[in-house]
Amino acid sequence: MGKEAKILVVDDDELIADLLAEWLKKKGHRVHAAYGGRQGLEAFEKGKYDLVITDLMMPEMDGIALIEAVKKRDPRMAVLMLSGLGTIEKAVEAIKKGAYDFVTKPVDFQVFQETIDRALERRDLFRQLSLFRRLTIALVLSLPFWLLLGILISVWR
Numbered sequence: 001m002g003k004e005a006k007i008l009v010v011d012d013d014e015l016i017a018d019l020l021a022e023w024l025k026k027k028g029h030r031v032h033a034a035y036g037g038r039q040g041l042e043a044f045e046k047g048k049y050d051l052v053i054t055d056l057m058m059p060e061m062d063g064i065a066l067i068e069a070v071k072k073r074d075p076r077m078a079v080l081m082l083s084g085l086g087t088i089e090k091a092v093e094a095i096k097k098g099a100y101d102f103v104t105k106p107v108d109f110q111v112f113q114e115t116i117d118r119a120l121e122r123r124d125l126f127r128q129l130s131l132f133r134r135l136t137i138a139l140v141l142s143l144p145f146w147l148l149l150g151i152l153i154s155v156w157r
Contacts, residue, residue: 005050010040012058037061056083071098078119
């Protein structure tokens with residue numbers, strides 16, 4: 001994807017969060033790193049993000065709880081789950097809670113980049129669909145006005 005995105009990286013391991021943030025910045029994105037689920041949720045509530053990348057296992061608030069909180073605030077938000085403990089059960093749970101995808105650590109950066117691109121494309125498609133829905137509603141609501149105006153103009157001629 002050639003477009004800059006605003007990405008929130010959430011991991012209780014500051015080194016991993018910072019490394020991912022730096023890698024994403026080198027890819028042209030604007031990135032904020034948060035060190036734990038609660039800090040990540042606070043950052044999400046204060047900012048406007050295109051993508052959230054979160055670790056699964058974190059104290060206080062794990063990645064699953066963060067996904068639920070983020071999805072409650074923005075159901076269309078793209079969220080990627082990262083974990084070094086990549087079990088099928090946790091991956092399924094994350095997807096059921098609304099994660100776009102589940103990526104295991106250590107990260108294969110080529111696959112990770114492709115996953116990020118797809119998640120951002122999906123987010124853009126949701127935004128376009130929302131715009132088209134609003135335009136369609138506006139058009140449908142304005143049709144009676146234009147019909148009435150046309151009738152009035154033809155009657156007064």
